[in-house]
Amino acid sequence: MSRLVVVSNRVAVPASGQPAPGGLAVGLQGALKEAKGLWFGWSGELTGTESGQPEVVRRGGVTYATIDINEKDYRGYYEGFSNNILWPLFHYQPAFLRYRRRYFEAYNRVNDLFAKRLQPLLEPDDLLWIHDYQLIPLGAALRRLGVDLPIGFFLHIPFPAYDLLRVLPVAKELFQSLCVYDLVGFQTEMDRAAFLENARMGLGAATEDNQTLQLGEHRVATGVFPIGIDVDEVEHQSRLGQGVKAAHRLTSSLHGSKLIIGADRLDYSKGLLERLRAYQRLLARYPDVHGQVVFLQIAQPSRTMMISYQEITRNLQKILGRINARYTHYDWVPIRYMEKSVGRQTLMGFFRVSHVGLVTPLRDGMNLVAKEYLAAQDPDDPGVLVLSSLAGAAQELDSALIINPYDQDAVADAMQKAINMPLAERRERHSAALAVLRRNDIHAWRRGFIERLEAAARATDSGLATAP
Known part of the structure; x- marks a missing residue:
């Protein structure tokens, strides 16, 4: 050999x-x-x-x-x-x-x-x-x-x-x-x-x-x-992560609201600006979600000395400020933004307790976050993945809600569909995705x-x- x-x-x-x-x-x-x-x-x-x-x-x-x-x-x-x-x-x-x-x-x-x-x-x-x-x-x-x-x-x-x-x-x-x-x-x-x-x-x-x-x-x-990905490893980490203090605190802080989550490296290719604008469209088009959903975006800093990345950070903060200023109530803030790294086990736990995962890059070779999100779900009560058609993962994961990340109305509609998707359909989509993940694992x-x-x-x- x-x-x-x-x-x-x-x-x-x-x-x-x-x-x-x-x-x-x-x-x-x-x-x-x-x-x-x-x-x-x-x-x-x-x-x-x-x-x-x-x-x-x-x-x-x-x-x-x-x-x-x-x-x-x-x-x-x-x-x-x-x-x-x-x-x-x-x-x-x-x-x-x-x-x-x-x-x-x-x-x-x-x-x-x-x-x-x-x-x-x-x-x-x-x-x-x-x-x-x-x-x-x-x-x-x-x-x-x-x-x-x-x-x-x-x-x-x-x-x-x-x-x-x-x-x-x-x-x-x-x-x-x-x-x-x-x-x-x-x-x-x-x-x-x-x-x-x-x-x-x-x-x-x-x-x-x-x-x-x-x-x-x-x-x-x-x-x-x-x-x-290693599906069994992600499943194991998500079960452990669901039980950590951070996951309990996150769930408790939602006060019954459904969690939409995004977790990306801070990079212009990940479509974070377009994602926030799409979430703003969700709030504008579907007032009934106000107070019923919270969007948590985790952005891991990277290449912080490069001017293009500093500009992204400034633009994100502007949009975040505008959205929260317009839609926040005294007992509800629509977006939570973390510009820091989160431990792997904790992140997998966050995925498991969420209702919707947003993976909307403007272009990506594969995007393993999409696969990890699905593998981290509880099969009895799984969340729904909203996935960019411009990520390589979309070629395999056709049971996700596939969208064009440049179409903010389509992304907003997909989020609304995911939030309200019946349990039977969520289970069916998750089962199909998991079969693909196991067949095409690491x-x-x-x-x-x-x-x-x-x-x-x-x-x-x-x-x-x-x-x-």
Whole structure:
């Protein structure tokens, strides 16, 4: 059995005797243990000098290798190119794009550094799985160092259409670096179609069966692997969370009102401004909900030093102030807003006691909050999910109330429908969603990708495909 080597931007090494934190870790932990694998990435520490050799530790049968990154390069690589350029572009928000050539140069330097520090750790039969938009050029950097192992890449965020990607001055160079992989995986069929469209329109490449890309002698396999969650773990956390003091206090404070909840990272792609306006439409169109519902929005701060995120915060506070000022009664406030992180168990408990979950991003690769919300519900009295059609999760969760997040009246109508939905219909919708979540869980996701990468490796070994 080949050893699995996972590479991601950030690696949070677990404390001794503790499981690795984070959703990605949950999905990969089992595979890494089975294959006695290696997880490589940034330590989270910055340095004023060039990064030294990786720090290698072993925890729970998995080897973790982490490196520090030069602070100046980090600013250009992560805050600059990854989050000021790729993030808005791939999320169909080009107005937020701030291109600087030096950002792209730093992006490539850090990817070259990753390749340089990873290459000595590799073994002849390794299988490499690289994750997400921060590391698109890493495969090409490893190839330049002579690494001829099977390398797969999975993009967690959406992939843009050809006409949008070519807004980027270095679009062709960036796209070509994706074409050195043996397998490129996406969240949805639409993302894969956009990738193949870019190959045809931008490179003149041939495609086979809308799945495989032919570039000279090199074949790039593509696949759709919708990332899932550990359903049993979420159910367990929600039952525990329902019993914590915070959940009791929240329920008690509602005084019988139904709870609508949203929980997102503070980001323009999540559609928080549009969501608040839709809730305002609910209050305007349906006066009977006044005093009967409370909307709790939890917004986890992120990238707080970036100007675009500071602007979002200011605009949110303005809208919140206007809505609460207009509709608040002496014994009822329509919106509660928390700009802070909430512990996972507590959040799952909040989901379980709520009546409606709002997941309305303007664009999202998948959105695991939607899946966690459904898995956290009490099957005997489940809440209802209102879900954006522009989230990857909507391709699977068709039993949710699917809406376009730009249509505020439609979102308001969906909230009203969810608030008043009969128990029998809620149970039916939840049961259908839970079946999908179990079928496409986190373990199915990682198994599907690894099996497809192994197949691509066998094809290469048999001469059906050769690396450039």
